[in-house]
Amino acid sequence: MKIAKNTVVTVNYKLSDAQNNLIEEGAQPMVYLHGGYENTLPKIEEELDGKEVGYASTLQVEPDDAFGDYDAELVKVEDRSRLPEPLEVGMQFEGMADGADDEPMIFTVTEIADDKVVLDGNHPLAGMALRFELSVVDVRAATDEEIAHGHVHGAHGHHHGEEAVGDSDEGDHFRSQPLH
Numbered sequence: 001m002k003i004a005k006n007t008v009v010t011v012n013y014k015l016s017d018a019q020n021n022l023i024e025e026g027a028q029p030m031v032y033l034h035g036g037y038e039n040t041l042p043k044i045e046e047e048l049d050g051k052e053v054g055y056a057s058t059l060q061v062e063p064d065d066a067f068g069d070y071d072a073e074l075v076k077v078e079d080r081s082r083l084p085e086p087l088e089v090g091m092q093f094e095g096m097a098d099g100a101d102d103e104p105m106i107f108t109v110t111e112i113a114d115d116k117v118v119l120d121g122n123h124p125l126a127g128m129a130l131r132f133e134l135s136v137v138d139v140r141a142a143t144d145e146e147i148a149h150g151h152v153h154g155a156h157g158h159h160h161g162e163e164a165v166g167d168s169d170e171g172d173h174f175r176s177q178p179l180h
Protein backbone atom coordinates (compact mmCIF):
# COMPACT_ATOMS: atom_id res chain seq x y z
CA MET A 1 0.00 0.00 0.00
CA LYS A 2 1.26 3.45 -0.90
CA ILE A 3 1.29 6.30 1.57
CA ALA A 4 -1.59 8.64 0.71
CA LYS A 5 -4.19 10.77 2.46
CA ASN A 6 -5.91 8.82 5.23
CA THR A 7 -3.31 6.12 5.61
CA VAL A 8 -1.67 5.38 8.94
CA VAL A 9 2.09 5.35 8.58
CA THR A 10 4.56 3.73 10.95
CA VAL A 11 8.06 5.04 10.52
CA ASN A 12 11.28 4.41 12.38
CA TYR A 13 13.23 7.59 12.77
CA LYS A 14 16.38 9.09 14.14
CA LEU A 15 16.54 12.82 14.72
CA SER A 16 19.80 14.76 14.52
CA ASP A 17 20.77 18.35 14.07
CA ALA A 18 22.43 19.60 10.89
CA GLN A 19 25.87 18.71 12.32
CA ASN A 20 24.69 15.15 12.84
CA ASN A 21 24.53 15.36 16.63
CA LEU A 22 21.88 12.93 17.77
CA ILE A 23 18.84 14.60 19.32
CA GLU A 24 16.45 11.70 19.58
CA GLU A 25 17.04 8.02 18.93
CA GLY A 26 13.40 7.26 18.22
CA ALA A 27 13.22 4.15 20.41
CA GLN A 28 9.52 4.01 19.57
CA PRO A 29 8.50 4.37 15.95
CA MET A 30 6.41 7.36 15.00
CA VAL A 31 2.87 6.44 13.98
CA TYR A 32 0.84 9.17 12.34
CA LEU A 33 -2.21 9.82 10.23
CA HIS A 34 -1.04 11.01 6.82
CA GLY A 35 -2.79 13.74 4.88
CA GLY A 36 -2.34 17.19 6.38
CA TYR A 37 -3.68 16.50 9.88
CA GLU A 38 -0.62 18.18 11.40
CA ASN A 39 0.33 14.97 13.17
CA THR A 40 3.85 15.41 11.92
CA LEU A 41 5.88 18.02 10.05
CA PRO A 42 4.51 18.84 6.58
CA LYS A 43 8.01 18.28 5.12
CA ILE A 44 7.97 14.72 6.42
CA GLU A 45 4.57 14.09 4.87
CA GLU A 46 5.79 15.57 1.60
CA GLU A 47 8.83 13.29 1.66
CA LEU A 48 6.83 10.14 2.37
CA ASP A 49 3.80 10.77 0.18
CA GLY A 50 3.38 8.02 -2.42
CA LYS A 51 6.08 5.84 -0.82
CA GLU A 52 5.74 2.27 0.50
CA VAL A 53 7.06 0.00 3.24
CA GLY A 54 10.83 -0.24 2.97
CA TYR A 55 11.34 3.33 1.78
CA ALA A 56 14.18 4.98 3.63
CA SER A 57 15.46 8.50 3.37
CA THR A 58 17.35 11.23 5.16
CA LEU A 59 15.59 14.54 5.20
CA GLN A 60 16.90 17.90 6.34
CA VAL A 61 14.32 20.41 7.50
CA GLU A 62 15.19 24.08 8.01
CA PRO A 63 13.89 25.92 11.09
CA ASP A 64 11.19 27.65 9.05
CA ASP A 65 9.71 24.28 8.20
CA ALA A 66 10.22 22.82 11.65
CA PHE A 67 9.83 24.80 14.88
CA GLY A 68 10.56 28.30 13.67
CA ASP A 69 13.32 30.73 14.46
CA TYR A 70 14.44 31.34 17.97
CA ASP A 71 12.55 34.30 19.43
CA ALA A 72 14.43 36.15 22.18
CA GLU A 73 11.20 37.85 23.24
CA LEU A 74 9.87 34.54 24.50
CA VAL A 75 12.50 34.44 27.22
CA LYS A 76 11.45 35.90 30.54
CA VAL A 77 12.79 36.19 34.05
CA GLU A 78 10.54 35.33 36.99
CA ASP A 79 10.95 35.55 40.71
CA ARG A 80 11.86 32.14 41.97
CA SER A 81 9.18 32.42 44.64
CA ARG A 82 6.52 32.26 41.93
CA LEU A 83 7.58 28.79 40.88
CA PRO A 84 7.20 25.49 42.68
CA GLU A 85 10.00 23.71 44.53
CA PRO A 86 12.03 21.67 43.89
CA LEU A 87 13.05 23.45 40.72
CA GLU A 88 15.50 22.15 38.15
CA VAL A 89 16.84 23.29 34.82
CA GLY A 90 14.89 21.52 32.10
CA MET A 91 11.56 21.52 33.92
CA GLN A 92 8.62 22.78 31.90
CA PHE A 93 5.64 24.88 32.90
CA GLU A 94 2.60 26.09 31.12
CA GLY A 95 2.21 29.85 31.20
CA MET A 96 1.31 32.93 29.24
CA ALA A 97 3.81 34.97 27.30
CA ASP A 98 4.08 38.57 28.47
CA GLY A 99 1.62 40.72 26.62
CA ALA A 100 0.11 37.77 24.78
CA ASP A 101 -3.50 36.95 25.36
CA ASP A 102 -3.83 33.87 23.22
CA GLU A 103 -2.80 30.28 23.81
CA PRO A 104 -0.83 29.33 26.91
CA MET A 105 2.67 28.22 26.02
CA ILE A 106 5.18 25.80 27.44
CA PHE A 107 8.14 27.42 29.16
CA THR A 108 11.34 25.58 29.89
CA VAL A 109 13.53 26.50 32.86
CA THR A 110 16.92 27.30 31.35
CA GLU A 111 18.69 28.98 34.27
CA ILE A 112 18.23 29.28 38.02
CA ALA A 113 19.89 32.01 40.03
CA ASP A 114 19.47 32.77 43.73
CA ASP A 115 16.07 34.35 43.49
CA LYS A 116 15.41 34.52 39.76
CA VAL A 117 14.52 31.92 37.18
CA VAL A 118 14.90 32.18 33.40
CA LEU A 119 11.99 30.73 31.49
CA ASP A 120 12.25 30.13 27.75
CA GLY A 121 9.03 29.89 25.74
CA ASN A 122 10.77 28.74 22.58
CA HIS A 123 10.33 25.18 21.48
CA PRO A 124 13.51 23.29 22.45
CA LEU A 125 14.15 22.69 18.75
CA ALA A 126 13.45 26.28 17.65
CA GLY A 127 16.12 27.78 15.42
CA MET A 128 17.59 24.40 14.54
CA ALA A 129 17.82 22.66 11.22
CA LEU A 130 16.77 19.08 11.82
CA ARG A 131 17.87 15.92 10.06
CA PHE A 132 15.50 12.98 10.08
CA GLU A 133 16.53 9.48 9.10
CA LEU A 134 13.25 7.87 8.16
CA SER A 135 12.37 4.30 7.36
CA VAL A 136 8.80 3.27 6.60
CA VAL A 137 7.84 0.04 8.37
CA ASP A 138 4.05 -0.08 7.98
CA VAL A 139 1.26 1.53 6.00
CA ARG A 140 -2.41 0.78 6.52
CA ALA A 141 -5.74 2.41 5.76
CA ALA A 142 -7.05 4.61 8.56
CA THR A 143 -10.38 3.78 10.14
CA ASP A 144 -13.34 6.13 9.71
CA GLU A 145 -13.03 7.03 13.37
CA GLU A 146 -9.35 7.94 13.03
CA ILE A 147 -10.14 10.12 10.04
CA ALA A 148 -12.96 11.82 11.93
CA HIS A 149 -10.70 12.45 14.93
CA GLY A 150 -7.71 13.46 12.83
CA HIS A 151 -5.30 11.16 14.66
CA VAL A 152 -4.26 7.54 15.03
CA HIS A 153 -5.83 5.17 17.55
CA GLY A 154 -4.38 1.96 18.92
CA ALA A 155 -1.05 0.66 20.07
CA HIS A 156 1.17 3.69 19.49
CA GLY A 157 -1.54 6.15 18.72
CA HIS A 158 -3.91 8.31 20.66
CA HIS A 159 -5.62 6.89 23.72
CA HIS A 160 -8.99 8.07 24.83
CA GLY A 161 -9.12 7.98 28.60
CA GLU A 162 -11.40 9.65 31.09
CA GLU A 163 -9.82 13.02 30.40
CA ALA A 164 -10.09 12.67 26.63
CA VAL A 165 -11.89 16.02 26.53
CA GLY A 166 -8.67 17.94 27.03
CA ASP A 167 -7.00 15.83 24.35
CA SER A 168 -3.58 16.20 25.92
CA ASP A 169 -1.60 14.25 23.39
CA GLU A 170 1.81 13.50 24.86
CA GLY A 171 3.50 12.30 21.72
CA ASP A 172 7.03 12.84 20.61
CA HIS A 173 7.77 16.51 20.64
CA PHE A 174 8.08 17.06 16.95
CA ARG A 175 4.66 15.67 16.18
CA SER A 176 2.65 16.94 19.10
CA GLN A 177 3.62 20.59 19.06
CA PRO A 178 1.72 23.11 16.99
CA LEU A 179 3.48 23.74 13.73
CA HIS A 180 4.54 27.20 12.64
Ligand SMILES: [Zn+2]
Pocket: 149, 151, 153, 158, 160
Ligand atom coordinates in the same frame (compact mmCIF):
# COMPACT_ATOMS: atom_id res chain seq x y z
ZN1 LIG B 1 -9.47 9.87 18.74
